[in-house]
Amino acid sequence: MMASATIPVRVAEVDRITPLVKRLALQPSDGVSLPAFSGGSHVVVTMQRGEGVHRNPYSLIGPPGDRSRYQIAVLRVERSRGGSVFLHDHAGIGTALQITPPVNLFPLIGQARKHVLVAGGIGITPFLAHLDELRRMGARYELHYAARDLEHAAFADRLLAEDPGRVRLYPSRQGRRIEPAALLAHQPLGTHVYVCGPGPMIEAVVAAARAAGWPPSHVHWERFAAPGPGRPFTAVLARSRRSVLVRGDVSLLEALEADGLQPPYLCRGGACGACETAVLAGEVEHGDHYLSDEVKAAHTRIMPCVSRARGDRIVLDI
C-alpha cells in the first residue's frame, strides 16, 4: 500500500479564533471541487518548509456539504516539531499546501437515538462538522465542552449562540469540570458518547461509561497523539539493506519519508493502524493507542507515526 495521492490547495482565508487557535480555509489550487466528506473526517496537511516537510492531521470543521473549500482549526503548540507553529507564523493567504483526501476515523453512528459529544480544548474540532450533520438529521444530541477559560474556548461563542439549550461550556479556570459519571448515568437506551480531547479526559469518559454499564460499541473517541520529540536513533531497513538516521525532532515516519520512502499512513497520530510495521530487532518506545498491550510488550510491531526506538537502533522489516 502506498501513501494516498495528495491534493494541492491554497490558503484562502486565515483568522484568529483564540490567542492560540487560527482557522484556515483551504481551496483547491486547480479550482475543481474537493472530495465529499462526513462529520469527524480529517486530512493530513503537508507543509514544505525549506528542506523539511511537516505532515499534521487536522479535523475538517466546515459543513460536510461544502466541497468548494475545507476549513481547519490549528492550535499553536510551542514545544512540538513545528507544523502548527509554521501554519501560525508563515501560512498566509495564498500559501500552497498539500492535503490528503479526507479520512473518517470518528464518524457519527447512524443508528444512535441520542448523541452525547464531549470535547476538551482543541478536541472541539471534529464536533463542529458533527454538529452540522446532527442538525441536518434532526438528531437528538448534547455537547459538553471543557476549556481553560472563555477566551481560549474556540468557537464557543458561536456554539452557544446557535444552540444554547444543547451546548454546555465548562471553563476550568472557573472551577467548572465535566463529570463523566454524572453525564452518563441516566442517558436513554441507544445513546452513543463521543469524546475528543486530552488523554486523561478520554480515559475518564471511557472508564465512566464502562462503570455505568455502557457496552464499548456505544463509546467512541478520537485522539491524535502528536509525536513528541525524543532521542535520535538508527532505523535499519532489513529488506532494502539500508539505514536511516532518525533525528530527535522528527518521527520515524517523517525520517522514512525524508529518505524517499512512501509508507502508508492515514492519521499520523497512532490511532488508525495504517503505518503498522514489523520489527525484527530492538525495543520500541510505543506512543500509539492502536496496538494491544500484548503486541506492545513483544516489541514485534511499531507505529512509525508516533513510536520510536527505545535504544540506539531498531531493525524494521521493510
Add this chain to the structure above:
Amino acid sequence: MQGPAIKSKPSYSPLAPDPGGVHHLLVGHGCGGEALIRLYRALGGPRGSTEIHYAPAPVPAGELGAAIAGLDAERTEIYGSVDDLLAVLPGVLEGCAMGTRLYVAGSETFLWRITAIGRAFGMDDDEIRREPCGPAARRVYCVHCKAITDDVRTTVAECAGCGMTLLVRDHFSRRLAAYMGVKVDAEVPGEIPGPEALDP
C-alpha cells in the same frame, strides 16, 4: 438438502449474566420461564437491578408464572398473553437507561420479535442475549407473496398467503424474525420432496 451451513441462521447459547450491565431486563414467554429462573439465580445479586416481564402462555396453568412471581426481582410483571407483553415492552424500554442488558427466552419467533423492539430503541447485539426453547417451529416469510406463516414445523410447507408449496430455507432475517420460504419446485416443476421435521 440445504448444503453447507447458512451464515444467517442464528446460533444460541444458554442465557448467562452479563456482568458489564447495571440493569438486567429479563423477558420471556412459555417454556422460556425456565431459562429466566436459571438466569435470575445466576445473576445472584449482581451489581444493579433486575426486572422480569413474563407471559406464561402457552404453559398450562402458569406454573412457571407462579415461580417467577415468587422471585424477588425489583419489578416482576406477569402478562395474560404475549401480545400484552409486546404492547407494554416499548414503554418499559423508554424508561430504561444506558447500562441495561436485555435477556430474552422463548420460542425463536418471540426472541426476534423482542430483539426487533430492543433494536428500535438503539440496543445492539452487545446488549441483547437470547435463548430459544420449545419445538423447532419457524416463522416463514414467503418471498413470492411476502406473507408470514407462523409455527412451521417441516422443511416443506404451504404458504398461508398464496398457498404455494414452499421450501423452508435456513436463511434467516433478523429484521422480519423469519426464515425464507421459496417455491419448492421452482427448478423442476412437480418435483416436491417429502416434508421432514425441521432442525432446531
